[in-house]
Amino acid sequence: MSPHHRTPDDDEFDPPRRSFFVHLLTATISVLVGVVPLIFGGLFFLDPLVRSGRKKRDATGFLRLGITVDSLPADGTPMKLKVVADKVDAWNFYPNVPIGNVWLRRMESGEVLAFNATCPHLGCAVGYRDSEHDFYCPCHTSAFDVDGNRTNDIPPRDMDILETDIDDDGRIAIEFIAYRTGESTKIPL
Amino acid sequence: MIPDLLDWLDHRTGYKEVLSDALYERVPGGARWRYIWGSTLVFTFFVQVITGFFLWAAYCPSAQTAWESVYFIQEVMFLGWLVRGIHHYAAQLMIVLMGVHLIQVVVDGAYRAPREINFWLGLILMQIVLGLSLTGYLLPWDQKGYYATQVATNIVGSAPVVGPQVQQLVQGGTSYGHHTLTRFFALHAGLLPVLLVGFLVLHVAFFRRHGLTARDPERAPDVSFWPDQVLREAVACLVVLAVVLLLAIFAGADLSAPADPTEDYAAARPEWYFLSIFRFLKFEAIEQFGVAFGAIYIPGIIMGIITLFPLIALMSGGHRFNVIFMSVLAVAIAGLTVLSLYEDSNNPDHQAALTEADRDGHRARELAAGPEKIPIGGAVQLMRADPFTRGPRIFAEQCASCHRYNGHNGRGSLVTLKDRETEEITVVPLTAADLGNFGSKDWMRAVVCDYQEHFKAWRNTQWFKNAEADGDTDEILNPEASEMADWSGDQQSLLSEENSDNLNALIEFLVSETGRSDMQLDSELVATGRKVATTGSWLGALEGTACTDCHASLGDEYEEGRDGDGYPDIAKYGSAMWLKSFISNPGSPQHYGDKNQMPTFEGRLSEDDLELLVRWMVKDYPPNEVEDKQGS
Numbered sequence: 111m112s113p114h115h116r117t118p119d120d121d122e123f124d125p126p127r128r129s130f131f132v133h134l135l136t137a138t139i140s141v142l143v144g145v146v147p148l149i150f151g152g153l154f155f156l157d158p159l160v161r162s163g164r165k166k167r168d169a170t171g172f173l174r175l176g177i178t179v180d181s182l183p184a185d186g187t188p189m190k191l192k193v194v195a196d197k198v199d200a201w202n203f204y205p206n207v208p209i210g211n212v213w214l215r216r217m218e219s220g221e222v223l224a225f226n227a228t229c230p231h232l233g234c235a236v237g238y239r240d241s242e243h244d245f246y247c248p249c250h251t252s253a254f255d256v257d258g259n260r261t262n263d264i265p266p267r268d269m270d271i272l273e274t275d276i277d278d279d280g281r282i283a284i285e286f287i288a289y290r291t292g293e294s295t296k297i298p299l
Numbered sequence: 300m301i302p303d304l305l306d307w308l309d310h311r312t313g314y315k316e317v318l319s320d321a322l323y324e325r326v327p328g329g330a331r332w333r334y335i336w337g338s339t340l341v342f343t344f345f346v347q348v349i350t351g352f353f354l355w356a357a358y359c360p361s362a363q364t365a366w367e368s369v370y371f372i373q374e375v376m377f378l379g380w381l382v383r384g385i386h387h388y389a390a391q392l393m394i395v396l397m398g399v400h401l402i403q404v405v406v407d408g409a410y411r412a413p414r415e416i417n418f419w420l421g422l423i424l425m426q427i428v429l430g431l432s433l434t435g436y437l438l439p440w441d442q443k444g445y446y447a448t449q450v451a452t453n454i455v456g457s458a459p460v461v462g463p464q465v466q467q468l469v470q471g472g473t474s475y476g477h478h479t480l481t482r483f484f485a486l487h488a489g490l491l492p493v494l495l496v497g498f499l500v501l502h503v504a505f506f507r508r509h510g511l512t513a514r515d516p517e518r519a520p521d522v523s524f525w526p527d528q529v530l531r532e533a534v535a536c537l538v539v540l541a542v543v544l545l546l547a548i549f550a551g552a553d554l555s556a557p558a559d560p561t562e563d564y565a566a567a568r569p570e571w572y573f574l575s576i577f578r579f580l581k582f583e584a585i586e587q588f589g590v591a592f593g594a595i596y597i598p599g600i601i602m603g604i605i606t607l608f609p610l611i612a613l614m615s616g617g618h619r620f621n622v623i624f625m626s627v628l629a630v631a632i633a634g635l636t637v638l639s640l641y642e643d644s645n646n647p648d649h650q651a652a653l654t655e656a657d658r659d660g661h662r663a664r665e666l667a668a669g670p671e672k673i674p675i676g677g678a679v680q681l682m683r684a685d686p687f688t689r690g691p692r693i694f695a696e697q698c699a700s701c702h703r704y705n706g707h708n709g710r711g712s713l714v715t716l717k718d719r720e721t722e723e724i725t726v727v728p729l730t731a732a733d734l735g736n737f738g739s740k741d742w743m744r745a746v747v748c749d750y751q752e753h754f755k756a757w758r759n760t761q762w763f764k765n766a767e768a769d770g771d772t773d774e775i776l777n778p779e780a781s782e783m784a785d786w787s788g789d790q791q792s793l794l795s796e797e798n799s800d801n802l803n804a805l806i807e808f809l810v811s812e813t814g815r816s817d818m819q820l821d822s823e824l825v826a827t828g829r830k831v832a833t834t835g836s837w838l839g840a841l842e843g844t845a846c847t848d849c850h851a852s853l854g855d856e857y858e859e860g861r862d863g864d865g866y867p868d869i870a871k872y873g874s875a876m877w878l879k880s881f882i883s884n885p886g887s888p889q890h891y892g893d894k895n896q897m898p899t900f901e902g903r904l905s906e907d908d909l910e911l912l913v914r915w916m917v918k919d920y921p922p923n924e925v926e927d928k929q930g931s
Contacts, residue, residue: 125323125325125521125522125523125527126520126522128526128527132526132527132530133526135526135530136525136526136529136530136533137526139530139533139534139536139537140529140533140536142537143342143533143536143537143539143540144345146540146544147345147346147349147350147385147540148349150350150378150381150382150385151349151350151352151353151382152353153377153378154353154357154376154377154378154379154381154382155353155356156377157357157376157377157378157379160377161375161376161377198672200368200371201367201368201370201371201375201667201672201673202367202672202673202674202675203671203672203673203674204675
């Protein structure tokens with residue numbers, strides 16, 4: 111569309127002058143019609159932040175893990191377990207599905223130490239290294255001792271300890287909470 | 300500072316010249332409203348791209364998630380209803396604007412040399428927009444879109460030579476499924492918009508090259524595009540936006556029930572702008588030549604002639620022919636559309652189907668919003684397991700040839716019969732009870748006090764007429780001559796002042812025996828009623844009679860297989876358990892025995908369907924806020 115190819119009647123001409131008001135009005139309406147759909151669309155996109163009635167992750171309460179204290183290794187070696195609970199994902203409801211992993215350790219006192227298996231650094235899955243007797247995240251080499259204390263400066267905090275509850279029959283229940291990663295303190299999601 | 304920066308930018312990009320070319324385009328004869336159409340189309344497309352992107356970010360194309368995600372957008376997400384409403388109505392307005400733009404271009408002769416190529420580009424753009432409409436209509440995966448699009452893809456399949464192959468490619472298989480949605484979505488949000496942008500760029504570039512087709516260049520002094528013409532176009536876009544917003548806010552985009560290939564959808568119609576071709580295909584004179592003739596060849600020929608407009612215009616009288624052709628076409632399209640709408644509005648069955656579609660759509664959204672949310676198998680599972688949805692359909696199929704539901708077949712249609720010779724349509728008379736209020740107080744009162752009238756429909760049956768002719772009326776269910784008819788027939792005593800309390804209590808008790816949770820009952824009255832039924836507390840002529848004289852088990856628990864000893868077992872009469880037993884085998888000794896005339900439904904109705912039918916009849920289903928128009 112170079113000017114050289116324009117038709118002869120498209121030569122320069124002197125358009126009539128219009129008042130500032132006409133220019134302003136034209137510009138205003140033009141911007142308005144363009145911006146309105148963008149605003150509505152943008153607000154819709156903000157749904158996860160603004161939807162009314164959307165609760166912060168509700169406390170799941172204590173969830174039974176289906177095992178007893180006796181079944182954990184007596185020497186305190188950590189054991190990984192899936193946490194099973196009902197899950198809601200947008201419009202779907204999933205009854206009794208795995209929602210996350212925990213590491214459990216049987217302490218000498220008979221108590222159970224439970225960790226969320228999600229790395230507090232950036233959310234990878236923390237594993238247990240038999241050779242080193244420690245927890246180790248393969249993503250960015252976060253490492254923790256068996257009590258969950260960090261042993262290098264990669265993770266911003268120790269592993270997230272979860273509340274446990276053991277009934278008279280020794281069955282273990284935990285309060286499964288996910289925390290924000292990358293923070294030096296535990297902030298529930 | 301800023302001017303320096305702009306100069307720097309201009310030196311690097313040359314934007315000033317581009318901008319000045321765009322804004323100071325010459326408008327011969329002055330700015331006019333009639334030039335706005337192209338701009339409104341570009342604007343609606345812009346709106347579609349914006350809203351489309353955001354909908355895309357929430358849409359999930361698969362047979363088990365498409366409806367569900369659209370439901371979630373529509374009913375749960377913040378402003379989702381508005382964004383979807385805008386997208387829905389802007390799409391329709393785009394079709395209207397496209398029609399106006401085409402007509403205006405033809406009438407003003409803007410398609411003539413040297414603008415032929417631009418005209419053809421416009422026609423290509425039109426096909427792309429129609430393609431976007433068609434693909435977009437299916438994406439919600441609701442009954443409406445599903446069945447309407449089936450027609451379109453089957454038309455593709457009717458195309459000569461490679462039709463079936465093309466159909467399979469488009470559908471991603473021989474039938475609809477996940478891949479139909481992924482393919483339609485890839486076309487709708489990927490290929491077609493990209494093509495549209497590409498052709499639009501050419502269209503606008505060629506338009507700029509040849510300038511505006513002035514209707515009357517001497518009308519007024521020339522002006523520049525900015526601000527005179529831009530103002531008009533901006534105002535026009537504002538009007539378009541206002542109309543779209545009003546429709547989105549006050550009419551809203553519909554979402555019918557989730558697509559279910561096993562559930563018929565009598566309300567199926569294409570979107571309104573395809574109604575003309577839809578109606579055209581219903582002419583037998585057209586259809587006898589095959590689907591491809593009316594749906595592909597004829598529209599193809601019409602498009603072909605429109606494509607040739609610039610060449611036809613070269614001949615003398617050509618332009619006049621084109622304008623006339625365009626006018627006739629517009630009138631034909633409008634005429635067929637109106638005809639189709641008129642016929643539908645006068646077709647009671649179609650109206651009933653629309654009511655039902657509306658009811659189903661509401662119900663689906665209501666169930667999806669329930670505490671159980673949507674199962675992984677999709678919302679269609681909710682509908683298939685819902686007595687409120689399935690009950691009326693099963694009733695219409697299995698029961699409505701004899702029974703009615705408040706006068707209709709359960710789904711809102713009258714049961715009619717067409718005389719083969721006179722072609723006269725008559726309403727088929729009832730041959731069994733109308734079950735619309737089954738188990739309610741009215742029903743119980745009618746059975747007790749008005750047995751003759753309540754079951755008079757039996758008189759319309761052939762078995763009754765035969766028995767009457769043979770004089771065997773003692774051996775059949777007889778609303779007029781039977782022990783129950785006699786007892787109920789003693790109206791003087793039954794309805795007397797002295798028995799009024801007894802009667803009310805009995806009715807209350809009978810209703811309580813149904814075990815239904817939707818009835819408001821007075822427990823004291825129920826207890827009194829139990830006494831009336833079992834010991835008989837009647838005064839006057841009925842003194843000494845009790846229901847249990849004949850119906851010995853009344854008041855007991857229901858027991859399957861009990862022998863009624865010649866009388867129907869009405870323990871827990873009207874409850875789900877009783878109904879199931881009765882419907883399964885009405886001729887068993889527990890029910891009507893040898894006198895029974897109703898078909899045995901054991902083995903004829905599946906367990907699931909029987910359950911759904913019975914639960915619907917006793918109103919045992921998740922509460923409905925949907926107005927049950929068919930129930931009244």
